[in-house]
Amino acid sequence: MVKLEDAVTARLQSHGEKFEILVDPDLALKVKKGENVDFSELLAIDTVFKDAAKGEAQSSEAVNKAFGSTDTEIVAKKIIAHGTVHLTTEQRRAIKEARERELIEFISKNAVNPQTGAPHPAKRIENALKEAKIRVDESKSVEEQLPVILKELQKAIPISMQQLQLAVKIGAEYSGKASPILHRFKVLKEQWQNDGSLIAVVELPAGLRQNFLDELNSVCHGNCETKALQGE
Secondary structure, X not given: OOOHHHOEEEEEEEOOEEEEEEEOHHHHHHHHXXXXXXXXXXXXXXXXXXXXXXXXXXXXXXXHHHXXXXXXXXXXXXXXXXXXXXXXHHHHHHHHHHHXXXXXXXXXXXXXXXXXXXXXXXXXXXXXXXHOOOOOOOOOOHHHHHHHHHHHHOOOOOOEEOEEEEEEEXXXXXXXXXXXXXXXXXXXXXXXXXXXXXXXXXXXEHHHHHXXXXXXXXXXXXXXXXXXXXXX
């Protein structure tokens, strides 16, 4: 069990209530990533709080209503997975550096110098990010921030990335959940049908196609249709 002085707060608001737990920051980060941990080492105190700073415990009725259980392990994992964890300065730095490396590697593999058709080395991308004073947001995925970063990079170096246009058809049952995924990219066309289904045309970097399809299928459980219109 983590010492109280070494613990950080994980917090989730749900059903009009606030739920907090005191956790080991390193183990909480692993849980956040979907990894298995020794639960006995995760919590500093085996309690779900309404306000951890005040030591005010949350009621079992509120916990059960929000999570469908009062089992501390089940509740704690849901709070960490879906809520916010106050990471240490060192953790935030490590996450930011990892996100920067991921972004630089992706751009280096998928973007080219339009003047020569040759890819940019990773070091050139890294230097251009610094030159353009571009801040990489560690809380956002590569796909979420790539369009803005590419636009800013063009101020420092000649760079372009092949774009792909995909036609997407999503049934009414999943269209509401899938729409935010589409809007992370440039939506060229969007038509909501009378039955609630959605037909759209989305433009995205070709290198992100598989990530896009994987995320879309995870929401639609495979019940969606896509077709490449341009870029292949």
